[in-house]
Amino acid sequence: MKKLNYRLRSALGISKTEANGIMLLLPVMFILIASPYFYQYMMLGEPIQLDYTEMNKLMAEMEKRIQEKDSTRFGRFMQYETNNTKKPRYLSDRSSKKRFEPTESVPPKYTKPAIITFDLNQVDTIGLKKVYGIGPVLANRIIKYRDLLGGFTSKSQLKEVYGLQDSVILALDSLSYIGNTFSPNKLNINQLDENTLKRHPYFSWKEVNAIINYRYQHGDFESAEDLRKIHLLDSAKINRILPYIAF
Numbered sequence: 001m002k003k004l005n006y007r008l009r010s011a012l013g014i015s016k017t018e019a020n021g022i023m024l025l026l027p028v029m030f031i032l033i034a035s036p037y038f039y040q041y042m043m044l045g046e047p048i049q050l051d052y053t054e055m056n057k058l059m060a061e062m063e064k065r066i067q068e069k070d071s072t073r074f075g076r077f078m079q080y081e082t083n084n085t086k087k088p089r090y091l092s093d094r095s096s097k098k099r100f101e102p103t104e105s106v107p108p109k110y111t112k113p114a115i116i117t118f119d120l121n122q123v124d125t126i127g128l129k130k131v132y133g134i135g136p137v138l139a140n141r142i143i144k145y146r147d148l149l150g151g152f153t154s155k156s157q158l159k160e161v162y163g164l165q166d167s168v169i170l171a172l173d174s175l176s177y178i179g180n181t182f183s184p185n186k187l188n189i190n191q192l193d194e195n196t197l198k199r200h201p202y203f204s205w206k207e208v209n210a211i212i213n214y215r216y217q218h219g220d221f222e223s224a225e226d227l228r229k230i231h232l233l234d235s236a237k238i239n240r241i242l243p244y245i246a247f
Helices: 002-012 016-044 052-083 136-149 155-160 166-175 194-198 205-218 235-244
Strands: 089-092 098-101
Touching: 136 155, 155 166, 194 205
Parallel strands: none
Antiparallel strands: 089 098
16 A cells, blocks of 8 residues: 555655545545446346546546646745745855855844043033943932042042942943043132031041041141141041142
């Protein structure tokens, strides 16, 4: 049976299912064609004379219908290939290997526009949010800390902003600059009261009280040397606050 199925598929170019259908139809066709002759022989006693012309017509008609069915399938397939413009095609290169090439042009890969460097003391929240890793919260926090300081005198002061990761600080360091002519807002250490001085991030309550007491006892500060006379203020702290105070 398998050999007959294979021969039918090879001869007619049909599928395995169609070949199985033909194998089931052949006995039925044979019975239908031969039944009149068996009846003639069994009932009338006449010799059986097969009409091979009729059988050939039936076989030819069956083969014709199978070919029409295959043609219809092939036509539908070709119509799908023609209408499907997005279907990729394969081209052979010199090495006779198949490589994929889309029929439609591939859009260029999106590239993030380059950020122009900006002045760290002039940039607003919109400019800061263009830096990867900075959202509205961090942008506002940087601006607020800058205002409390009176301006950044060094980009290393970005490390003092709460919540800034090292990657964001590195990005800001590479994209920002501090103008050569920039001068921070300064506090007059001889005139301001303790509440105003305490608002600055670099002064604690103890340090402010020590400054006020020294000023009350010894008069106005004239230079940084007077600040060094306050034991709570070491050299590092004095160097840190000097850009932001005026005598």
